[in-house]
Structure formats: structure tokens, C-alpha cells
Amino acid sequence: MPQTFTPKQRLALAIVPRVASFVIRCLGMTLRYRDVCHPGPFPGYDTPPPGVFAFWHSCLLTCAWRFRNRKVAVLISQSYDGELIARTVERLGFIAIRGSSSRDGSVGLRNLQRAYLEGHFCAITADGPRGPAEIAKPGVTQLGKLVNSNIITFHAHPDRAWQLRSWDQFLIPKPFSRVTIGWILDVPAEQPAVQSALNQAVKLSRQK
Template structure:
């Protein structure tokens, strides 16, 4: 009855606002516990979170930084359209691209955003995995601009895990959300592989399979 492009436009129009309301309601009903020793939000930084934890990423960033001056890198895939729209509703910006498509353009835009004092949000294992792997982009950006990386992790006391490649996590209402933030750390003096290994280590510190 409807063409595929029309269906996709309809989904992009209606799904992100509904997800936004759901996240706001979920955040309100849950208890929150925030864990960090150093708040590095005064310096333009790269915020990294696993793809499977994206649902609460905007809420985690907003609480930590007390602002929305962030550009999130999202893929050119259709699910990237949904994420881009959702991030815009939260008040942030988006940069389109990934390691598989548009990577060079995305890197260029991200470096410019950091130069202009904005933060960058990225899922190192997105958009297609493997789960909990770290692509080159986050390390390359941090090395080229010599900016700190801050990893974020959301650990709900109760949740649903989808059967997708990233085991996408949906916290259950009235659960307790534990938000973990790493101290800001630099990787520009490390090799690319060393930098990626350190980023992966920091991202996995509080992950419970």
C-alpha cells in the first residue's frame, strides 16, 4: 500500500518522539546512582559508550555534563536515521558516518566540532559490531586532537536484553540505574592498537555479562 521510502519517513517521524517520551518516563521511574571520581566535562571530550547501551546515553551525558553541546556520530543506515532524530530531540547534534561508510567525512566533521569546543559521542562497536569491539575512529580522533576520552556505562539492576548482535539493553521500570563514568584519559602517546585496547578496557570495567 505504501512505498518503502514513505514507510521509513513515517517511522522516522513518529518513532523517535515516542522513544524520547519512553526514555524520559523510564528515567523518572528508576532510581539513579552515578559513579565517577573526576568530572572532566569542562574540556571538549570524546564520550564513548557501547552500542547496546545507547538508550540511556543522552540521559547519562546530560546529567554528567549539565549541557547538550555534543555531536553524536551515527551511521547512514536506517537505524542511524532514527538515532539521529532522537538525539536531535534531546538537543544534541549529529554527524553521519561510520567505519564502513562515510568515515572520512565523519572524522573531518568530528575534528572540527572538537575544535569548536563541542563534545563528540560515539559507539566504538557500532553500527554493526562485533559487540564490544573498538573501531579505529575513536582512537584516531583522540590522537589527532589530543583530547580526553570519557567512557560511559549504564548497568541496570533489572533489564530486558534483545536478541540483536549488540544485546540491546532496555532497563525495566522502577529498577536502579547505575551510571559509571571513567576518569578522562588520553591516548595520543600510544600506538593505535594500544589506544584501542585501553579504550576497550575502560569500557568493559563495569560490564557484567
């Protein structure tokens, strides 16, 4: 059933995604990225699609520029805030998959399964949408089992950033900072394995 929005919300939906995507582009062009991979010689986005990505909610913004225009399918809630995010990321070349890994999980996972079968990378914030931070929830492993795929885990860490006092300690990279993306590839679709791999990815991303 289509969502209905108030006039004020419709105005925000017309303006905010344009402004937000412009700001992300301006910030992204100043960032320098490097990849640290284990195992394997190349990062996950250089592997042939389809695939399942798992990462922590805190590095969403840090990844937005690096993963742009790759038609990565991203699971986004069906709330009003989710609508703002969906319209923003679509302007950056992502595919917004509506649903949730919790409340309406079956819908979200089925839509991601469809995107996977169409040949896309599918990305889930393993601890989203409400935490607790850096504790993997079942959604990622459920998708991996649904499509019979191992998981590609990563974490993107800026060397200089503002950290919000939110549940996820959201990271906003400062202009001209260096972002290190730590990759742990080919992780079995089991929750303890995904949790361990994401923890390792964080450590990799913080290497000097």
C-alpha cells in the same frame, strides 16, 4: 547529496522520533542514576568540554536520558535507520553527526572533529555500529588523535533490564530501576588502552 525516502519512510520519520523520544522521557523520569568514578572525584560529564566519550553500543538507551540536553555530538550512520535515530536524539538535546566510524569514517570523524573544536563533547560507540560486541574499533582512538585528546570511557548498567537477543545484547532498563555509570577517565588514545578502560568501566558499573 540529500537522501530520498519513500512515502512510507517519510511517514515513519514524521511519527517514530516523536513517539520514541516521548517514551524515553517517560522511562527516564523513573530511573535513578549514580556515578562510580576512577580516577577522579567527579563523572566525565562534569569535566569542562570539549571531550571524547567512548562507550559500548548496548547501553545507548540507558544513557539517552542521563546525557540529554548537554549538546553531546553523537556519530550516527547515514542510513534510513540512522535518520530515525538522529531525529530522535535531536529531540532529546543531542547533536547528530552523520557518518560512520567504518564505511564513511573519514567524513564522520571530520564532522566530529569540527564539533569538538566548537566546544562539544563527542561520543562514539566503540563497538558500533555492527560489532562484534565490546570489541573496541579504531574510530574512537582515531578521533582522539585527530583532536589531540585523551578519552573518557564509561558504561551504564541498569540493575533491572530487558536484554535483547541482538549482536550487542542491547539493554532496555526496566522502569524504576537504578542505573550505575562506571567511569574511567583520562585514557590515552590507544586502542588497547581504550579496550581495557571500557572493560574496567563495565566492572565498575556492576558494583553493588
